[in-house]
Amino acid sequence: MNVFKLLGITSLLAVLTMPAMAHPQHGGGIEQRLQRQETRIHHGLHSGALTAREAKRLRKQQRELKVLLRVFRRDGRLGRGERRLLNRELDRTSALIMKLKHNRRQAGHGPHRDKRHTWQHRHHDYRNRHVH
Secondary structure: OHHHHHHHHHHHHHHHHHHHHHOOOOOHHHHHHHHHHHHHHHHHHHHOOOOHHHHHHHHHHHHHHHHHHHHHHHHOOOOHHHHHHHHHHHHHHHHHHHHHHOOOOEOOEOOOOOOOOOHHHHHHHHHHHHHO
């Protein structure tokens, strides 16, 4: 009977500690987010969705976040406020990546790029063709 109680208590403790183990303590989730964002920047640059200047700006922000993470970890742990600040900055960077990847700028098409593919230009051409 005591063996069954001991097994029950042990399994209960194991189940209760699993959620704590699922959330990595020292910013593992933050490091994964940084890595995913770097991958998004890399893909955006190589697909042409990001210009070199945009990618450079985003990579600079990524480096600054890594430095901030190292500074926060100097005491051996990442506090709740530090994690909250890092996550907020990662959210901002993520939104900026999305914004820059989906703007109308494309790599290799500087300020004098061919504008035939923009809605306004197509609409303008359409109107001009029917006026003549």
